[in-house]
Amino acid sequence: MELAVVPRLRRRAPPSKPHALRDRLAEHVEEAVALMLDPVWIEASAEDMGAVQRHRLHDAGLFTCALILSALEREADAEGRWLDAASIYRQLGGPDSGMSSIRDLGRRMLPVMHKLLQRRMKMIVDGARTVELRGRLRHFADVLVPDGCAFKLASALSGFSPGTGQPAELKLHAIYSVKAQTAVSVTPTAGNVHDSDGFEPVWEAGALYIWDLGFQSVDRFVAGALAGAQLLQRLKDNHNPEIIASYGQSGARREIRDADGARVRLEDALATGLVHKRDDLDLDIRLVHRDGRALVARVVCVPTAGEDRYYLTTLPRGTFTAHDVAELYRVRWEVELFFKNWKGGVRMDHVHRMRNPTSLAVVVTASMLAALLSRDVHAGLERLAEEATHPAMPANDNGPKDAPSIEAGSPPFRAAFARQA
Numbered sequence: 001m002e003l004a005v006v007p008r009l010r011r012r013a014p015p016s017k018p019h020a021l022r023d024r025l026a027e028h029v030e031e032a033v034a035l036m037l038d039p040v041w042i043e044a045s046a047e048d049m050g051a052v053q054r055h056r057l058h059d060a061g062l063f064t065c066a067l068i069l070s071a072l073e074r075e076a077d078a079e080g081r082w083l084d085a086a087s088i089y090r091q092l093g094g095p096d097s098g099m100s101s102i103r104d105l106g107r108r109m110l111p112v113m114h115k116l117l118q119r120r121m122k123m124i125v126d127g128a129r130t131v132e133l134r135g136r137l138r139h140f141a142d143v144l145v146p147d148g149c150a151f152k153l154a155s156a157l158s159g160f161s162p163g164t165g166q167p168a169e170l171k172l173h174a175i176y177s178v179k180a181q182t183a184v185s186v187t188p189t190a191g192n193v194h195d196s197d198g199f200e201p202v203w204e205a206g207a208l209y210i211w212d213l214g215f216q217s218v219d220r221f222v223a224g225a226l227a228g229a230q231l232l233q234r235l236k237d238n239h240n241p242e243i244i245a246s247y248g249q250s251g252a253r254r255e256i257r258d259a260d261g262a263r264v265r266l267e268d269a270l271a272t273g274l275v276h277k278r279d280d281l282d283l284d285i286r287l288v289h290r291d292g293r294a295l296v297a298r299v300v301c302v303p304t305a306g307e308d309r310y311y312l313t314t315l316p317r318g319t320f321t322a323h324d325v326a327e328l329y330r331v332r333w334e335v336e337l338f339f340k341n342w343k344g345g346v347r348m349d350h351v352h353r354m355r356n357p358t359s360l361a362v363v364v365t366a367s368m369l370a371a372l373l374s375r376d377v378h379a380g381l382e383r384l385a386e387e388a389t390h391p392a393m394p395a396n397d398n399g400p401k402d403a404p405s406i407e408a409g410s411p412p413f414r415a416a417f418a419r420q421a
Contacts, residue, residue, distance in 0.1 A: 028380040045112050082106070110361055110362050124184070146174070152169060170188060174335070178331065206230070302322050
């Protein structure tokens, strides 16, 4: 019997040859993994902190690595986090033992995992100080975006972590750094804690802070601006500040007062036509802290998709137009993408299966460590792509060598300017 179609023989794969970019990629991935998944360092830290003792059944460092890797398991048949971690642990060479001893070890490793998380975040923050922002972001020391993300928990934890709209909920309050491309501060609370209440900033002078309507606070805004930070937020509909001046298209300033010479509020100034007639608005307003400190800030209004969107900011008028302000606000979308990765990419949405508070803390910490590992690999790939596209200048060139940089329009920030938050 003859075949109707004779299959073509596949050629043998050519022998492996040295490849500079491939070798650099392999070195980068190995370095990123070694920074996070170092079982020797983890085990030594566990012994130093008294979490484990010598001559034990389990390898504490290896199992902690397995816990972190379990956050990256995304197959349809993936089991619970503890079962997946135990399976990975055995694949890495760990003993086949009962789940009780596995869970006990994981819970005892929680302070060690916290130390690992703090260590890695500090390294990222220190490294971010050498990064230069480009484009319209070059004016800032960093761009920091505070926000909160809630995760449904098992109802058994309702007394431990009550939620809003859920019997039990975990909320993670994060401050996302554009320079670091990750959160540089994370605070866990019960889900019923408001985002604004979970944000206690230590202001970084020269950095731009962008937050949404849920964080609006006159006292916080005034305190941040007087501490040297730049601030940008949407303006709530019910916020009716006192207007000082309006600016025309050419920059001409018009002081705003009523017929009696008194100051007027925003809504009255708009209703009586005291502001400049232009497609957008650019105003000076006055804000007063409860302790009496006052600040002149800026309100701009930019029509977007048939809607007037108001922004409150300290960004200087001579550098940023009203439309620049609205465009910069879109950088806030980066924190939404970051939380999306937490929920989907590192299995943080699976914490609702946890019924033990310590087990919950373990898997949440493991997910955050996995997110940092993913971030390290991704950031390194971007550097390799940047180096391949823009090779470093020769050493004898008078210009500066290529330095790590981020631009509002280069990955992963292109998405931030592709849609409105």
